[in-house]
Amino acid sequence: MAHTHTLKSHLSVLQTSASLYQTLPAFYVPQILSDSGDVESWEPVSYIQFLFHVELFARHWARVLKLDGIPQRSVIGMWLSGMTYIDVLHIYGLSRAGYIPQLFSIRLPNPDVVCELLIKAKARALLVDPSFESILKGCPVPTHRAAMTIYDIDSHEAPLPSLPTLRESDIVFVFHTSGSTSGTPKLVPCSLSWLDSAVTKSYQIAKPSGQTERNQDVTVWMGSMCHIAQTFMFLGSLQHGACTVQPSKQAFSSHELSLMIRDCGLNRINQFATFLTHHLRNSRQNPRLLALLQSLDDVLYSGLALPQEEEKWAHGNGIKLRNLFGSTECGAMLLSTRGSEDTATLLQPLKGMSYAFFPIASQSAAESPQTEQHCNTTLLELVILKESPDCPDGSLRAADGHFHTGDLFQEVRPGYYLSKGRDDDWIKSENSLRCDTKAIEDNVRATCGDLVTECVVVGNGRPSPALFIETNSEMPQPKLKREVLRRTRQFHSRRYLHERITSVDLIVIVEKGSLPRTATKGNVRRRATEEAFRTLLDKIYGTEWTGAS
Template structure:
């Protein structure tokens, strides 16, 4: 096969054979009083993969699905068979388009639209979605996913993996936020998959040892972070232990450490913040954090107090910058923890920092940056980079700008300084949210009520909508009625959003006098960051009330 045309599954299959006897996946199972660890070896996973791949190749071929076609896969994202079926579809020569349990929040119409956008030929679905999928509005062929244990291993040869180009699509995931009520498909190419394993090795900095590195999954198997762990952990013979839920609390981390040998954490910053708060008063949790070979956190920044406590407590932490489109790109140094949150490029990553023309005073997230107006940089991924996004989603003809801004704080070391557009991160896992689409919908559907509005909540627990009303509100009763009418008129749009993007509580609507929101001098646009600063105390009260 010519160089550069290898299917990403060839690498996966070689790893499954090379590390056959090692644990690949661990699961803590059983009743609370008698918990045990179930181990799935590389060899056992390969066996399940083969029989599932053969089943799907035979089944989908009969339905007229051709090699290279897109196949929708709606999974719970919380169980071992999900990972088997996901990679089995790839092994059978098809391109999976992955949906998770999260899409029940949006409903069938959004899933249908995304399948249509990617020209999927069929939708495979977990039985839990039976009631949703059986709808006349879904004209696509549907196939229920059978239990893995019901598939019989047949000693029949699967066809060879198809030849592919480096930029051909291997899998399709979706953005964690929505634009105009829909997530955007994110195709991941074969070269992206192959390079991700190299990127992962650059992230891992713990000293070599005789044992096996055991990592937790980071959220749902239906999302890119956990779904691709088979590919990049398997490349170096490591192991993943499944979380019982998409979070990491005291009981679970102690259990996974004791029963499954968890010795590396790869988690979202809000999860780590919760563990840090526990460890400050819980010696057992502190011991666990200190015993980890490496703790890598991503998705957001920790607050400075947590960062300082980590440094003073000798916890082996590194911060990581990654996105669904470009994967792992930046990491801090494990042997220089005092530099957190400053990060450097992962070895082999060809990304570039380009001086931005954005307003540094408005976008810098720390007081020092706002006062000094330090140079900020756009993060650019050239077309030639192995992790450059699929051509269909690039935002420049010669590559891709991530939309995140950085400041160089030491030669070659950069700190994240926010977004350069209308996307922010919000909610429990700091997922992306397109504030502009929410604001535009509010202005459109509530034109009789709203003169101007803005949505805030960057790296906060939830969104808050600020409104300058188009009519006089003379009493508390008028204000309450006004807010309920806003919720009523935006309800249909909210229903299409993910839960972290929805504004469905009147306590998260703040009404201010017309013209009072801070604006830019030149264009008169509302300054989102300035609103957060001016109303910081009020916002803290709202978040504390768990609105």
């Protein structure tokens, strides 16, 4: 077992890297044109400046929270976008002040749910983005407005607090599952030893490829620092002295990607598959964009599988793809290797961890067609063994002490795995956050049983779910849709943005018996429904959502 003094954290990594890479840029921060919202240019922030700013924010929050009588090692909620340099300073600064950040994404906009989760985590205060202040009423803890610029912080003279000594089991972060269970996300407490494993794993993933003579890798924001993906990837970038470019938004355009490559020296990107797909499709009609994608040392995607056609085209055109598989509870777990097209789609466990692949009881969960590869068709569930350094908190483990991910794989060759979806009713949204479809369906049946004879929720890789309904009702379709929306409104108000059905455009009425069903039990087949109505779904999301796939 590791000794406490050997365990690494985000703070120790920052301290080391600020010493090793003092003058190299840690960030490129965008200067946004106020009229258009486009990026005019990017300004560098060096590693030593970053450390100075983190300590400035640490002085600020130590002083503010001390005035509230809140001791170090208390949980402090943070409701932020997580997409800006200032957000990183708040998160790292609060940690450096000796507190435990509980991170809420702006994709969870319901203040009631936030307040409930604060109570569950025994939080003592909440730092809130100004955009949420107006809806935050009746908060059970003191609230403080998060500064929007460095110039809002005036704590240069305040003392920098000493960090408390931590044991490996001490909690250092509280995240939340990316989908709701029973109307609310679950707490995901992360201990010091778990964070140390994240440092180890992210080091492997962010290691420079060595394919070009570069002074420094330059990568880009993957998502919100309030979620595990970007927190994890940033740990890797920090360890290798890489620079992180802040884009104007998560789903940045291919034009902005070109600017980041030209103006910031971007040489590797990590994106969720849905967003990367847009660049790949655009590059088919844009030889200059294709050449830029080909020039990148690493194109890492995660969250969902790339469409098979896009993946094959990218490999055939020399784009250096890698696939990373992970979750909120564990961080990254499996990674594909660069090389030939067949191995680039296959995943291997990261080094230093203890995983198992257990055959599932029922082999009927895989609705997807078999691959062309000759592989063992037995479905295996990825299980994080209790002795693995990245096994999540005990509150999230099964009765056997292990963490059962619910993610299914086939072993194509010894030690190489192909993802086959999940052994449950969860789907992943456009930005790879999870959504419990069965919970939505159960709510529809409970509230609309007189109107709905059968229903199914789909939307894998889409911005939000869509509801398909079979009905016996004589009610006109537009009225029926509005009534279903009205009856289910309260249920959806408590969920993340990516889990909600809030528009009649996302409700589809079909003829009774027309939804695809299993031959044996007659259950509606979710994936088959998604495939059968793909053209309709493309049209729905194409008109409803900007930039949807």
